[in-house]
Amino acid sequence: MTEILIVGAGPVGLTMAAELARYGVAVRLIDRSPHATETSKALVVWSRTLELMDRMGCTQAFLDAGLRAPGASIRSGGQVLGAPRFADIASAYNFALMIPQRDTERLLAAHLRSFGVAVERQVELIGFTEAADGIAARLRHVDGREEIVRTPWLIGCDGAHSAVRHGLGLAFEGSAQGDDWLLADVRLDGAGTPPPDEIATYLHRDGPFVIFPIPGRRARVVATVGRTDAMHERPDPTLDDVQALVDRRAGGGFRVSDPVWLTHFRINERKVAEYRRGRVFLAGDAAHIHSPAGGQGMNTGMQDAVNLAWKLAMVVRGEAGAPLLDSYSPERSAVGDLVLRNAGRLTDMATLSNPAAQAARNLALRFLLGLHAVRDRMATTMSEIEIAYAGSPLSRGPEAGERWDPHADAGPPPGSGPAPRFVLYAADMTRGAALAARFPTLLEPDPRRPPDGRFLVIVRPDGYVGLSAARWDEAERYLQALAPKPG
Known part of the structure; x- marks a missing residue:
């Protein structure tokens, strides 16, 4: 067993x-x-997942196979409302990897x-x-x-x-969103095609139309197509259906061809x-x-x-x-x-159906996406680098639960070794080594120097701050609570 x-x-x-x-x-x-x-x-594989893959040891294979998308655009009525860029994401992987x-x-x-x-x-x-x-x-x-x-x-x-x-x-628990959605994996050609490395969203009065780039100069097309009741199953879409959506919602100017996947789906939100x-x-x-x-x-x-x-x-x-x-x-x-x-x-936001609400949304997006801080916030949220565990039972002290900058020091990423270990960052390296020797199953044997001058930090094997402290007895208690119990 x-x-x-x-x-x-x-x-x-x-x-x-x-x-x-x-x-x-x-x-x-x-x-x-x-x-x-x-x-x-x-x-799409986002920045934080790629960082965690560094620990797993498989990031490079994904980078070699994927397409790096440096940004997105939100369009309506032939105009670009905003174009969030991913370059300022605080990660070595400041892009969306399309794969x-x-x-x-x-x-x-x-x-x-x-x-x-x-x-x-x-x-x-x-x-x-x-x-x-x-x-x-x-x-x-x-x-x-x-x-x-x-x-x-x-x-x-x-x-x-x-x-x-x-x-x-x-x-x-949860519910199904009412709209049916069309999904098509196709090839796009024509002067009006959005850049081949951009996630392009078209907001239209009939509903959103989104193009996701795929390696090999292909694309995923997704759009709402109305509602059907539970008694009637919508037939699979045709290439002509997809082209009609391109012409109506994206302003035409490009053709779809070579479909390898055409289907409908409905969004469920459950947990x-x-x-x-x-x-x-x-x-x-x-x-x-x-x-x-x-x-x-x-x-x-x-x-x-x-x-x-x-x-x-x-x-x-x-x-x-x-x-x-x-x-x-x-x-x-x-x-x-x-x-x-x-x-x-x-x-x-994308599926608003009231014309007045749609107009207000577009006006707000044009204004907000003109602000660098808003564009950065959108990109950072999608990248998942700000996911944190502040309320975790493993988090103690200021900044505990936050992602530890994977490039904050020259050492290998925490958790990248053959056994999961916490990493101790200590201003007093001698005392840090002594603490690591007392908890050899929990801590890497060699402490590291904090890159930002903090006194004492313990980083989890998945690269989040477990403990941030100013006293050694706090570290002792933290590790003692995690240690295996005798017998």
Whole structure:
């Protein structure tokens, strides 16, 4: 009963499995689908996720495969209302990396295989029961064979229809947004085509029309197309339908061709109240789904995985006490609430139907997006670099919970080694080394000098400030609370 069972091999499950395997924790990753995602689906990897990939050791493969979008535009009636740029995002990755989900999964699966772990496909979780010391999970294989697996921890990364969430009986509270949306993965040609590395949003009285660049001079087109009642299913769109939307909402001037994916979807905004129950965890779409506005969904899910993986690894390896795991749900649930709220606001703004409200919105956007500070705030929010854990049980002292600047010093990123460790930054290096020697399972052995003159900082393995203090006894108490208990 040594392998942790992860259900769902999308980007979130692959990230979870790869991080645990990197830390030397045995994992088993199953998925009921016979093959990986074959469509573009989630398209953007944002700055904070790329920074976390530095710890994972797979950033370069994504940079090589993706397209760097330096900015976005918001247009209406043939005019540009504003053009947020990403260059001022306070990260080495000051751009939106456009990469289809099929490639994200391919690259993460390759990264996972480098640790000797492969996805087991056509294996489905059909039930589980929990005991004090673990989980008994019932699996069904494609040939009908059933298997009972004993696992110490079960992690549901199995999407919006999560079997793990259903097995826990957790409510997935929220609602469906009323509009149907068209999605088309096509090629664009013509003089009126927006720049091939720009996310272009057209606000029209009939509804928004958005173009996302895809590597290979392709594009994702998304637009509202009205409402249908639950009794009538809208047929898949045609290329002519997409061209009609281009001509009406984007002013024409370019043609669509070579479709590889044409579909409709409806936005759901739902979330569980808790991401953990006992020995079972939820991450990604199994825990939260929301509007694709801002491209936050996959990034939020992958960051769920990074957050949980180092904590679970430290507990499984006996390097931290089990209460460390209590921080996962409050930290990531608060982030889920924030992303849900921000994405919902963007969608509501874009889909205003009242002409007077639309005119007021456009006027306000023209003014606000003319302000450098507003453009910066929009870019920073989308990049997710300001996500923080101020209210976490792991955060102590001023600035605790904030992202530690990954380029603040010359050392390797916290958490990039073969074992998850907190990093101590201390003005007194001798005393810092002595503290690290007293907590060898929690701290890296070599303290670092604070780059900004602070007295004492402890940075978590995922690159967030855990403790910011002016006294050594505060650090001692902080680490003592995290340490594994004897016996």
